[in-house]
Amino acid sequence: MKRISRRDFLRYTGFGLTGLAAQQFLIACGGKPEEISGSMEASKSPSATNGLPTSVASATDSIPTSVVSATATIRKDYPYLVVAHGEQPEEMVRQGIKALGGMERYMKSGADVIIKPNICVGYNAPEFASTTNPWVVGALVKLCLEAGAKRVRVMDYPFGGTAEQCYRISGIEEQVIAAGGSMEVMQAIKYVEMDIPNAVSLKKTKVYQDILNADLLINVPIAKDHSMAKLTLGMKNLMGVIRNREAIHPSFERNLVDLATLVRPHLTIIDAIRTLMDHGPTGGDLDDVKVQNTLIFSPDIVAADAYATRLFDMTPEDIRYIQAAAERGLGMADLSGLKIEEISV
């Protein structure tokens, strides 16, 4: 029998009442209450327990029910993973998303979208590849708005410098604003301490609630060198949604995978246009940057990470957290047999 502290009791009671109130309100408005509660429930009980994802729909099962039903009607022959090569980021994003079935496959009109790039520090301009390519992020904002998103917010929780400095210096703020999105400084008040069900190591952590509640969460990491993880890719980018990031490092792989069971981006796009090959994750020397002109798209974060290892002359077996995530059913690390579409833009 797990003991519930008074605070948690009050909090959950608060959630419950809020949910009930919201449901009543929505029913009164003639809306569909399951759209609201659906995303919350889904993100609270990730598919980790359901075994391996066998289709796109199950890999993206935290999409609100109405969207999932939409995905059920899509052609089954969409690729599992798309790799775009080219030199124009915006066009690569457009073609890549199109090949994956279009943004409409992942969201419906009026959706509340959050894009989570890697804006870990504010030390360097975008060409140093310590932060996600701003034009990629900008293009995603445009695509979401074109698909009818109610609002598109872009956020990260930097560790080096203030969020505002990092947003500005990374160049992301400029592109996001120009595209019609907004930058959100992650507010302390929106973090809620959460239990991670079925966690092996990270049983509790403070998570940014909006990230869990978004109708569509797009994870846009930049592929970089990292001394411990070897590479920082999609899953490692999730560390930006929790408060106490440093505590994750001891027993890193287990903690990271535990986090990945809770935070389930609907789409992961790995920016490998310019990759940081050494002195990551902060960087600062252009000699460490390799131009690869590649973007990887997949609703399966593990598969996207697994593919990205190739760009560093590694295999998914080299990266322990990718293996661990696959073993726990979070996605596919073995890419053989998956439908992968490579496009040149």
Next chain:
Amino acid sequence: MSRNWQITRKTLQAISLVVFVLTLVFSKDSAFPPMLTSSLVHLSPLAMLSNLFSSKFFLSGSLLSLVILLSSLVVGRAWCGWLCPMGTLLDVFNFSKLRIRKNLPQAFRKIKYILLIVTLVSAILGNLTLLVFDPITIFIRSITLVIWPLLDKGVFFLETLLIKVPFLSEPVFALDAWMRPRIFPIESSIYQYAALFGVFLMVILLLNLIAERFWCRYLCPLGALLGLGSRLSLIQRRLNSNCVECGLCGKDCPTGTIDVKNGYQSDPAECTLCMDCAGTCTKSAFAFTLKWEAAKKQSYDPGRRLFISTIGASVVAVVLLRMGWIKKTANSFLLLPPGVQDEDKFLSTCVRCGICIQVCPTQAIQADLSLSGIERMATPILVPRKGYCAYTCNICGQNCPVQAIPTLSLEEKRLTKIGTASINQSRCIAWGEHGNCIVCEEMCPLPHKAISLEQKIFTQASGDAVEVLLPIVDEDACIGCGICENKCPVEGEAAIRVQLI
């Protein structure tokens, strides 16, 4: 007529207080040019004069304080009654209902002159410690270290309650998003010694219980400085023959300078021109008139003997400080703000205003109290465990009103050595426990990292071999920004600490 004057004064006081606080709190967001933030300190003739004496360097910004100083020749201590934020705070926390009315001897008014002389003489000898008693620095320090963080915690607590109410959560989130990081930090911790600085402010406020504006009457060295000029003030309160000695005016005088024994005359060196007395007089028995006439000498005015003995005492005090009796003790963990190279020069330039503490976005800069003795009280030091000196930031030097922290470009600051990190191997997760942790290396902002990782295989007690990445500091490359110490996941004291080598 006099009512209008009072309303005008109170309005001006309120505006001054609000402008002061807003300028201060918005400086965190760099919303205003550094010149404006600095000007808060440039207002104080005491701080600027002391700085000039001590650093032997004239700052153009200090011309602002000259305006205040010269104003005393025209309007006396109107600064104290009309503009000084500390004075206004004392009016707000007047405690008039609770006051224990005690007739203190007039001679107490001497204290502020003694404080003034000691401050200025030690400044000439290169010591600025006593500027902790400058009301402007007290005010800035109190807002920065005590009042604003308390308000921040209070607001945050209130927000956490309000978001539980369903229809309020969205507006509260929106409000929070507006406030942070604009006027409150995203994440805040309590400043070190905040409680002691809070007590300092409380004492000054609580002295109001003994006498109204106790601080201004008896203690304020800035008031004393302006008081000297006020003796020659053009505008003074002057009695005429209408006075029937009813005593009404004396009752309400906030500085208690309307003296019965003196036939209800007042001392312009004490009068703040608040106009409260004008409201009570029914006979128009006095007026604030323009006349070039020096004030009468008072019993408590600093005489030659006081001057000489005080000067003597201050010299002795400073010499004692210098001799090491209560001088700073060597502490290799005492880090100075970025770019400060010569500690003695820094101590004889810094006016203890606390602007750098206010603007530092990471709370890396803290007010010192205990590390190194009395001389450094309230000077800024860098405490990496509280906050790291961000590689993105050079704001402290830009905002320092007296250039005690040099203005550095971001490129310069990135090359400026604050200290050197060193690893305590017995505390370190990797070295001590052969665990997985590379946080210090990961955090190091230098393009080629001042911390490298050496891969080593250890055999555990169980016989298993573990591969461990051991962090090693490159002491020449390290700039001592302290992000490694700040983020070190070891509980309590970090396993990697920045110190002066």
